[in-house]
Amino acid sequence: MKPKADIRMRGFLKRTPVKTFLSLIKDYSQVLSAEEILSVEASGRILAQKIISPTNVPNFDRSAMDGYALDAESTFGASSYNPLMFQVVGQVTPGETYNVVIQAGEALRIMTGGPIPKGTNAVLMAENAEIFDDKIQVLEAVPPGKHVGKIGEDIRQDQVLFEKGRCLRPQDIGVLASIGLEKIKVVRKPKVELLITGNELLKPGEKPSGVQIVDSNSVMLSPLIVRDGGVLKDVYHVPDKRELLSKHLSSSRSDLICMTGGTSVGIDDHGPVLVDELGELLVHGIPMRPAAPTGFGLIGEKKVFLLPGNPVSCLSAYDYFVGRALRMMGGRSEEWPYRSKIVKLATKISSEIGRIEYVRLRIENERAFIIAAGGASILSSTTQADGFLLTEEDSEGFAEGEQVQVWLYDE
Amino acid sequence: MKPKADIRMRGFLKRTPVKTFLSLIKDYSQVLSAEEILSVEASGRILAQKIISPTNVPNFDRSAMDGYALDAESTFGASSYNPLMFQVVGQVTPGETYNVVIQAGEALRIMTGGPIPKGTNAVLMAENAEIFDDKIQVLEAVPPGKHVGKIGEDIRQDQVLFEKGRCLRPQDIGVLASIGLEKIKVVRKPKVELLITGNELLKPGEKPSGVQIVDSNSVMLSPLIVRDGGVLKDVYHVPDKRELLSKHLSSSRSDLICMTGGTSVGIDDHGPVLVDELGELLVHGIPMRPAAPTGFGLIGEKKVFLLPGNPVSCLSAYDYFVGRALRMMGGRSEEWPYRSKIVKLATKISSEIGRIEYVRLRIENERAFIIAAGGASILSSTTQADGFLLTEEDSEGFAEGEQVQVWLYDE
Numbered sequence: 001m002k003p004k005a006d007i008r009m010r011g012f013l014k015r016t017p018v019k020t021f022l023s024l025i026k027d028y029s030q031v032l033s034a035e036e037i038l039s040v041e042a043s044g045r046i047l048a049q050k051i052i053s054p055t056n057v058p059n060f061d062r063s064a065m066d067g068y069a070l071d072a073e074s075t076f077g078a079s080s081y082n083p084l085m086f087q088v089v090g091q092v093t094p095g096e097t098y099n100v101v102i103q104a105g106e107a108l109r110i111m112t113g114g115p116i117p118k119g120t121n122a123v124l125m126a127e128n129a130e131i132f133d134d135k136i137q138v139l140e141a142v143p144p145g146k147h148v149g150k151i152g153e154d155i156r157q158d159q160v161l162f163e164k165g166r167c168l169r170p171q172d173i174g175v176l177a178s179i180g181l182e183k184i185k186v187v188r189k190p191k192v193e194l195l196i197t198g199n200e201l202l203k204p205g206e207k208p209s210g211v212q213i214v215d216s217n218s219v220m221l222s223p224l225i226v227r228d229g230g231v232l233k234d235v236y237h238v239p240d241k242r243e244l245l246s247k248h249l250s251s252s253r254s255d256l257i258c259m260t261g262g263t264s265v266g267i268d269d270h271g272p273v274l275v276d277e278l279g280e281l282l283v284h285g286i287p288m289r290p291a292a293p294t295g296f297g298l299i300g301e302k303k304v305f306l307l308p309g310n311p312v313s314c315l316s317a318y319d320y321f322v323g324r325a326l327r328m329m330g331g332r333s334e335e336w337p338y339r340s341k342i343v344k345l346a347t348k349i350s351s352e353i354g355r356i357e358y359v360r361l362r363i364e365n366e367r368a369f370i371i372a373a374g375g376a377s378i379l380s381s382t383t384q385a386d387g388f389l390l391t392e393e394d395s396e397g398f399a400e401g402e403q404v405q406v407w408l409y410d411e
Numbered sequence: 412m413k414p415k416a417d418i419r420m421r422g423f424l425k426r427t428p429v430k431t432f433l434s435l436i437k438d439y440s441q442v443l444s445a446e447e448i449l450s451v452e453a454s455g456r457i458l459a460q461k462i463i464s465p466t467n468v469p470n471f472d473r474s475a476m477d478g479y480a481l482d483a484e485s486t487f488g489a490s491s492y493n494p495l496m497f498q499v500v501g502q503v504t505p506g507e508t509y510n511v512v513i514q515a516g517e518a519l520r521i522m523t524g525g526p527i528p529k530g531t532n533a534v535l536m537a538e539n540a541e542i543f544d545d546k547i548q549v550l551e552a553v554p555p556g557k558h559v560g561k562i563g564e565d566i567r568q569d570q571v572l573f574e575k576g577r578c579l580r581p582q583d584i585g586v587l588a589s590i591g592l593e594k595i596k597v598v599r600k601p602k603v604e605l606l607i608t609g610n611e612l613l614k615p616g617e618k619p620s621g622v623q624i625v626d627s628n629s630v631m632l633s634p635l636i637v638r639d640g641g642v643l644k645d646v647y648h649v650p651d652k653r654e655l656l657s658k659h660l661s662s663s664r665s666d667l668i669c670m671t672g673g674t675s676v677g678i679d680d681h682g683p684v685l686v687d688e689l690g691e692l693l694v695h696g697i698p699m700r701p702a703a704p705t706g707f708g709l710i711g712e713k714k715v716f717l718l719p720g721n722p723v724s725c726l727s728a729y730d731y732f733v734g735r736a737l738r739m740m741g742g743r744s745e746e747w748p749y750r751s752k753i754v755k756l757a758t759k760i761s762s763e764i765g766r767i768e769y770v771r772l773r774i775e776n777e778r779a780f781i782i783a784a785g786g787a788s789i790l791s792s793t794t795q796a797d798g799f800l801l802t803e804e805d806s807e808g809f810a811e812g813e814q815v816q817v818w819l820y821d822e
Contacts, residue, residue: 095611
């Protein structure tokens with residue numbers, strides 16, 4: 001039996017090392033099942049099937065230029081000293097078929113993408129032909145196959161185009177359209193629910209007043225969830241009432257719940273206890289600052305992340321743990337989506353051994369300065385900063401002048 | 412008067428240098444007007460106003476910890492040799508106000524975010540207090556202000572939070588929520604229309620058959636337009652009929668039209684002539700391969716980009732020119748959204764002086780290999796490639812072993 005002791009107002013009994021937490025997340029963040037969607041809407045989605053082309057693209061020989069389709073051999077010997085005249089017998093544009101066989105000495109006007117007519121095997125570029133009424137003058141031999149796009153030149157029937165797990169690019173879904181694949185199987189997006197707790201919280205859009213503040217966490221997490229390939233199903237603002245929270249946690253049909261606030265060891269912090277009662281609390285308390293009161297557990301198949309209510313803690317805990325889980329569940333790389341930059345530190349950064357610090361930095365003239373106002377509740381520190389770094393768990397920080405990797409908030 | 416000569420089937424009269432084209436795009440891509448939207452939906456949008464906070468956040472002193480609010484001075488002298496006892500007279504949680512003044516020798520249980528009660532100026536962490544029934548034992552002096560978040564600690568009233576032009580981060584809209592700003596002004600998104608021409612084209616979702624191919628351009632451009640901050644209003648598949656195209660071009664209410672196909676010098680290439688008749692054709696033909704038959708013009712306030720129908724040309728022309736215009740119209744950086752990487756070339760790349768080549772590359776063991784199937788119509792080359800590079804207009808390409816900057820398709 002797991003312990004069900006009430007940890008409120010007694011502090012964290014044991015902090016889970018961040019590495020252990022990350023490997024737990026990895027263990028429980030299996031790639032979700034597949035769903036079928038329209039190919040045209042699949043850009044950025046993760047393929048859940050191998051794609052083999054059912055067809056050649058194109059499925060006919062076509063002209064790669066605007067010009068004149070003709071039999072290459074009948075141009076052999078042409079030069080400016082020996083211009084050869086060809087009778088232009090008609091024209092073919094893309095989507096049309098010219099059904100009469102072209103004879104030697106004849107040419108057919110053809111547009112880029114037009115099907116190569118019978119009797120021809122090359123295209124003379126429009127720019128290289130001198131026009132005389134219904135004839136063209138050829139001043140240079142055209143080699144066979146010139147400017148002809150062969151059947152299957154882009155894609156061959158039965159060609160393996162994409163392997164399972166690929167993140168589809170815009171051009172990939174173009175290719176899917178070109179082979180006529182209307183629907184494909186992709187990894188479904190993890191469904192996320194936000195459970196925003198705190199009796200002091202007003203809803204976004206309301207004006208702060210008295211001892212009430214406005215919930216900024218749901219606002220901030222929503223676009224991050226989308227960025228990490230999740231789909232935000234519901235946002236609930238729930239008072240710190242045990243029964244209400246319990247109902248929400250048990251009845252949610254999401255894959256992942258982020259509960260913000262009520263996750264620490266305060267009297268109204270029901271999150272950890274509830275997760276432990278309803279399922280299994282795997283992590284509560286980590287050596288990371290801010291974000292120490294972060295928790296993680298399972299309720300049935302649902303993953304529950306307990307995120308601190310303080311917005312900087314919430315942001316860093318989401319980014320370091322939840323985003324990673326969502327990306328893995330969605331079949332994506334667990335790598336951070338931020339770009340990074342190596343910059344010289346303008347000041348030293350101290351950190352306790354055994355603790356990871358989430359340090360916000362401003363970059364000026366390729367030097368990084370710490371944002372002084374650094375508390376867990378100072379969300380504006382993350383708007384003034386250009387980026388952040390994390391200290392190593394086993395280091396005492398960085399010396400002034402040291403080169404550090406800064407993760408940039410602006411992608 | 413500008414020339415209205417019909418250029419079809421005669422080749423490009425004059426190619427516009429790419430630099431000139433880019434500076435024309437810059438000239439005509441002014442930042443669009445503002446629109447008011449909900450702050451909570453503004454992540455990734457560009458601010459069209461300066462944001463000054465109308466309030467302090469928080470608007471009261473609050474506890475930064477779960478613990479006990481008390482008067483700091485009355486703890487002075489406390490030590491393990493001289494433990495001081497404090498009477499816990501009640502508790503305050505966030506969102507509540509405790510209205511009785513706390514006296515010396517008293518403490519109030521307080522939760523993180525709770526308002527600091529009158530008579531106190533510091534918070535003792537829960538973990539540092541020994542509890543004896545309704546008393547706590549203090550073993551160490553608490554300095555005044557300890558664990559107290561002062562009024563305005565996050566944001567001060569009248570503080571300038573964001574300047575016009577800022578691309579809003581997730582945490583920025585969190586800050587906007589926290590100051591109670593329900594709506595803000597952002598640069599409106601450029602409205603884009605796709606005019607997909609070509610009698611040979613089937614619509615995406617259809618199966619290719621006979622001499623018909625499926626339009627892949629609209630499929631590929633849609634997510635790119637979204638990426639570049641545009642909003643795709645309409646996609647029209649239009650046959651190569653002059654009157655129809657003319658109607659579409661004149662009646663469109665978009666800010667920018669991408670017409671694909673019908674942009675070159677073929678008999679059915681009505682695009683350039685129509686733009687010249689209805690407005691002003693500024694560019695037609697550029698020294699870039701593929702994408703040579705790219706054009707650009709204005710019809711009233713509308714920008715019209717003529718993009719080649721061949722998908723690789725379409726992709727490269729969109730990416731190099733249209734995406735840039737959209738980003739500038741939307742108030743964004745004109746910089747490419749792709750990440751890049753410096754890689755050693757495994758083979759040489761030849762390029763004619765005066766021409767820019769769009770070269771697709773596969774990266775293997777930190778070396779870049781050219782994708783051999785390189786024609787303008789081979790869309791699969793951009794799916795097999797890891798990225799691409801552009802040769803310099805005034806260079807003959809790159810030598811084998813040279814370090815080159817490769818732009819990565821996968822962001």
